[in-house]
Amino acid sequence: METVVQKFGGTSVGTVERIQNAARRVVETLKKGKKVVVVSSAMAGETDSLIDLAHSVNEFPPEREMDMLLATGEQKAISLLSMAINKLGYPAVSLCGWQIPIITDDVHTKARISRIGIQRILNLLSEGYVPVVAGFQGVTDDWEITTLGRGGSDTTAVALASALGADCEIYTDVTGVFTADPRIVPGAKKLKVVSYEEMLELSSLGAKVMQIRSVEFAAKHGVRIHVRSSFEEEEGTWILPEEEVMEKVVVRGITLDTKESRITVVRVPDRPGIAATLFKPLGEAHIVVDMIVQNVSHDGYTDMSFTVSRNDAKKAEEIVRKTAQEIGAKEVIRDDRVAKVSIVGLGMRSSYGTAARMFEVLSRRGINIMAISTSEIRISCLIDEKYGELAVRELHEAFIEDGEEIKIGDDREGQEGS
């Protein structure tokens, strides 16, 4: 009998009615003759209110205690969801991370799963029970409760699916993964399929459908994921190994990230090692630098620009200002009004001229490009924030709406293992 892991996100169990709805989705699947393992997040808003409560008691709560506190959110949700499934006449049993067990390392608030004992779940399944598993939480070898970081329930679901050799359904409040944010591009289309690698680029660029780590986990273990709405019946988006994504398009999706800031160091003396001097203190402060641009040198001086997360921007500016003084740069300028627009697609690997076409689309609208970065399947441009949404719409029209003709087959070069 086929087993499927069904994961419900916070909005899908956010009220009593939604918990009952989730229970009905589980029962529908049972009625199709499948075995179901359920994974649930905390009820929407619960985790945030627990965090607020913690900070009202202690601004710097020990992370171990934070995990003890946050783990209650999922425990509450799974017991209620289990009650709702029982009410529909199907026996269900809720399980905390430590009861399975889902063993993790001891890095509190962002632990990683090291192994899962699935015997108890297999026993329950064979006895006809629906195991309802707490997402987001695990336990160390020393019996300490850990949590997996924001969105960690996705990772729990994917890891369980992997351990059980099952497919993984992610029930959420959107109907799937789209070619662009539908709030920006009304004509954005739901994707039938997307490869792990594309999904990773789409996730990290702002399409917040799934936790990045869960997609990495799925890619590593070949877990087939189906992202779909818990409120509608329609099929969602399958996230699959590249070899199962039959239709390779040059551009699968367009993303917009408005959560970065640009910092420019003006008139840096251009001598070897200057970049290292500038960036080392940032690394030591655990600030991740994203796009870096170094201008052509004039008279022994150059300008250096880079982007960081907007949360880190002020701290980064202070650090860089100090270094700039030491190395005799002229000034440091921070710009929070930037946006990173990206196109993502497996087909880029075997398609030429995509970057040039992207630049052309942007320049046609008079949008200046401040920085460029690329991966094998992604091209990103940093632009003025006020043109962000316009850029997404233009690129969507050029590459997705009008771009069908450059759809390519399975004749790509440079295929990578996933």
Added chain:
Amino acid sequence: METVVQKFGGTSVGTVERIQNAARRVVETLKKGKKVVVVSSAMAGETDSLIDLAHSVNEFPPEREMDMLLATGEQKAISLLSMAINKLGYPAVSLCGWQIPIITDDVHTKARISRIGIQRILNLLSEGYVPVVAGFQGVTDDWEITTLGRGGSDTTAVALASALGADCEIYTDVTGVFTADPRIVPGAKKLKVVSYEEMLELSSLGAKVMQIRSVEFAAKHGVRIHVRSSFEEEEGTWILPEEEVMEKVVVRGITLDTKESRITVVRVPDRPGIAATLFKPLGEAHIVVDMIVQNVSHDGYTDMSFTVSRNDAKKAEEIVRKTAQEIGAKEVIRDDRVAKVSIVGLGMRSSYGTAARMFEVLSRRGINIMAISTSEIRISCLIDEKYGELAVRELHEAFIEDGEEIKIGDDREGQEGS
């Protein structure tokens, strides 16, 4: 170094400010050079709102799932309390029942503790940590979460104190155990000491300071308990073995129970076995019968009265009505407007005339006695509910305010082991 178990009830951790206050009480004790093990209930109102939530999902939630749900209340409280103690500069570590472990039987929602592993707590204490233990919850040998029933956190605290050879402080929202309910008797006095046996009679009669089972546990294992307010500094009431209660008074306290109903079966044919016929079906329905009165027989007929918990009254009436028909009794009358007033004191064992004096006090005020029951250290009278508070005040005046002269020394007869 002396170890003390400090247990905080729901009102003592009911808000962020109260959690911080509880943490200060713990730190004050640490500063006196003692080691402290903390036990906490769920924040006031939390358990009730979880129960409501459960019932809105499923009117008859499986008890196992109920325990999963309710256990989150204490887990939330201990992590917050631990954060608050850490904030004051003292390292604290919260622990769920399964992390200690507190092993129980598998009777969900009213489990009993079978054993406690204290090695982890001893290790934490020796490393200078304050263990903050979740009250009310345990774990079975099969890794299932259980709860100990309403007020179960008291039992957790007493059981831990017993295992650690420590005294047990119960922090609550009253300053101790009183000679009567101060809302009824403004002149009620706080008791300095009370014996386990007296406390059990006082608890079961309505003085809701501690869970009965926790006092039974303390009595069995000789745990010294100090009930006190978490909001005031003054000493509370010590609950002690009888041999440590130096001052034996005839009447320690007066209680009023308005949660019983009386059922009367009129004109029962008075033949052998009739009482058994009447009460057997009640026992089979798990209804506890308290006071029983059988009138003197006339013409081969008698009247039988008994009391049951008011919650069971309607069900009991139905059952008895059926039996009454079968045995040919005339009618069944239910009276919900009754009250049980009781006097409790160790000294009754060696004092004569106490019952007569009680009846005299009541009759002086024209209060009719419907039924009487006694134990070695208690006399209870069933009266009309409207005279309940008056009776308590009159008995308090007679036995406690004016009763000091009959205080007796250590010359009692019939001492029982505890």
